[in-house]
Amino acid sequence: xxxxxxxxxxxxxxxxxxxxxxxxxxxxxxxxxxxxxxxxxxxxxxxxxxxxxxxxxxxxxxxxxxxxxxxxxxxxxxxxxxxxxxxxxxxxxxxxxxxxxxxxxxxxxxxxxxxxxxxxxxxxxxxxxxxxxxxxxxxxxxxxxxxxxxxxxxxxxxxxxxxxxxxxxxxxxxxxxxxxxxxxxxxxxxxxxxxxxxxxxxxxxxxxxxxxxxxxxxxxxxxxxxxxxxxxxxxxxxxxxxx
Amino acid sequence: xxxxxxxxxxxxxxxxxxxxxxxxxxxxxxxxxxxxxxxxxxxxxxxxxxxxxxxxxxxxxxxxxxxxxxxxxxxxxxxxxxxxxxxxxxxxxxxxxxxxxxxxxxxxxxxxxxxxxxxxxxxxxxxxxxxxxxxxxxxxxxxxxxxxxxxxxxxxxxxxxxxxxxxxxxxxxxxxxxxxxxxxxxxxxxxxxxxxxxxxxxxxxxxxxxxxxxxxxxxxxxxxxxxxxxxxxxxxxxxxxxx
DNA sequence: ACCTGAACACCGTTCAAGT
DNA sequence: ACCTGAACACCGTTCAAGT
Numbered sequence: 001x002x003x004x005x006x007x008x009x010x011x012x013x014x015x016x017x018x019x020x021x022x023x024x025x026x027x028x029x030x031x032x033x034x035x036x037x038x039x040x041x042x043x044x045x046x047x048x049x050x051x052x053x054x055x056x057x058x059x060x061x062x063x064x065x066x067x068x069x070x071x072x073x074x075x076x077x078x079x080x081x082x083x084x085x086x087x088x089x090x091x092x093x094x095x096x097x098x099x100x101x102x103x104x105x106x107x108x109x110x111x112x113x114x115x116x117x118x119x120x121x122x123x124x125x126x127x128x129x130x131x132x133x134x135x136x137x138x139x140x141x142x143x144x145x146x147x148x149x150x151x152x153x154x155x156x157x158x159x160x161x162x163x164x165x166x167x168x169x170x171x172x173x174x175x176x177x178x179x180x181x182x183x184x185x186x187x188x189x190x191x192x193x194x195x196x197x198x199x200x201x202x203x204x205x206x207x208x209x210x211x212x213x214x215x216x217x218x219x220x221x222x223x224x225x226x227x228x229x230x231x232x233x234x235x236x237x238x239x240x241x242x243x
Numbered sequence: 244x245x246x247x248x249x250x251x252x253x254x255x256x257x258x259x260x261x262x263x264x265x266x267x268x269x270x271x272x273x274x275x276x277x278x279x280x281x282x283x284x285x286x287x288x289x290x291x292x293x294x295x296x297x298x299x300x301x302x303x304x305x306x307x308x309x310x311x312x313x314x315x316x317x318x319x320x321x322x323x324x325x326x327x328x329x330x331x332x333x334x335x336x337x338x339x340x341x342x343x344x345x346x347x348x349x350x351x352x353x354x355x356x357x358x359x360x361x362x363x364x365x366x367x368x369x370x371x372x373x374x375x376x377x378x379x380x381x382x383x384x385x386x387x388x389x390x391x392x393x394x395x396x397x398x399x400x401x402x403x404x405x406x407x408x409x410x411x412x413x414x415x416x417x418x419x420x421x422x423x424x425x426x427x428x429x430x431x432x433x434x435x436x437x438x439x440x441x442x443x444x445x446x447x448x449x450x451x452x453x454x455x456x457x458x459x460x461x462x463x464x465x466x467x468x469x470x471x472x473x474x475x476x477x478x479x480x481x482x483x484x485x486x
Numbered sequence: 487a488c489c490t491g492a493a494c495a496c497c498g499t500t501c502a503a504g505t
Numbered sequence: 506a507c508c509t510g511a512a513c514a515c516c517g518t519t520c521a522a523g524t
Contacts, residue, residue, distance in 0.1 A: 060518090062490080119413065122457065122460060133456070153472065154453055160406060163402070164399075166406060167405055172364070173364065173365060191373065196373055199377045205394050209394060210401070212401065214365065230399040241475070291496085291497065292498065293497070304508075
């Protein structure tokens with residue numbers, strides 16, 4: 001599925017099962033699995049070629065045989081995480097789209113620390129996602145989106161969905177930036193009822209539960225009902241496009 | 244406005260205008276300005292404390308007096324870029340929201356390379372944005388969003404807006420990852436008309452113009468009409484919330 | 487084919503010191 | 506108050522070598 005680079009495929013077979021000295025029995029799959037394990041348990045900043053190698057009991061350079069560039073491994077990680085997105089099956093496009101968006105979010109929620117890798121950069125390994133894209137286009141056509149607005153509708157759903165979720169699970173400042181959460185709480189506590197009446201009134205319901213005004217991300221403070229609402233907003237908005 | 248850390252404010256004044264040897268006449272503002280300049284012209288990967296110091300003709304450590312941590316400077320950069328977002332003035336909430344979203348995007352478009360800094364991590368320096376948040380809450384109330392859905396509506400707009408734009412201007416792979424764009428073109432060229440009929444039909448209109456299927460970002464291929472559509476989708480969706 | 491080892495050109499940051 | 510200089514613990518990656 002995620003085959004790394006294509007370089008190391010096929011053993012040749014002539015040396016059979018024998019282990020040789022100086023061989024760590026590495027494989028693209030083992031490296032990938034360890035990478036995800038490290039990211040999940042120790043965070044994104046622990047995901048370096050050197051720390052990964054140490055975790056695998058191997059020289060940093062050993063990894064480069066399976067993944068020539070760090071970015072290749074990043075791509076594989078993203079592809080693996082997104083391969084968890086099982087396609088939805090609902091008959092009506094609205095139910096389908098709701099399901100689609102929730103399944104995407106669920107896949108990220110399983111590996112929240114990879115979110116910055118998905119949101120922050122253009123990922124080239126697209127081959128596995130073609131089915132996902134085709135399905136979305138099909139349902140948008142069913143919904144009645146006219147052909148000349150299809151690309152815009154696709155981008156709206158995809159950009160909104162991926163954007164919201166990667167925001168929700170955005171990187172929290174490292175422990176080195178200590179005290180930034182208390183500074184945030186201070187700002188929130190000091191909101192002036194005259195200058196910001198609505199914000200003042202909503203403060204307790206918004207703090208640490210809404211974008212910009214939080215100090216934890218979706219891994220510890222998931223925005224479940226906000227994402228539900230976002231889904232409804234998108235569905236109603238797409239429906240309005242079909243006039 | 245963006246005062247860095249608050250540590251270096253006030254000269255004391257007793258040494259007047261005299262320059263001393265070993266002093267580079269640095270200031271938080273000068274460092275910030277140079278940082279944005281470097282990011283804009285040389286890209287985000289050129290934004291390191293050491294390269295920045297070299298550009299300012301100074302020791303790397305000189306910067307740390309004005310910004311104790313790199314993250315403090317990152318925060319200042321983000322605050323500065325977002326301070327460009329002038330508030331909208333339209334009387335009707337729909338026009339206002341459309342304007343709001345476009346002004347946010349325009350601010351990012353002026354400094355596209357900072358987008359990953361905004362999308363990828365929780366930013367604590369929120370003080371300057373309180374007006375923006377208050378304004379949005381006010382307009383959402385005007386729109387008729389009921390109080391018990393206000394937080395969700397706020398998160399939908401904010402998450403969608405920031406998410407879409409940071410996705411649009413996401414980091415393009417470094418030149419070291421050469422050939423990834425041609426691999427992408429190859430994938431697109433090889434789309435099977437049987438397996439992916441809609442995608443096949445839309446290919447020429449989607450390639451390099453839609454999420455996942457592009458090799459340039461919004462800095463060179465802006466998604467103007469997709470963002471317009473996204474704005475309409477959000478407005479219609481919010482309207483549907485007000486039942 | 488697959489891995490080790492040494493080396494290069496980078497990072498952010500601490501600590502002691504200068505003026 | 507503001508900056509230099511040396512040093513530490515990291516990075517990704519290249520290159521030559523081993524088996």
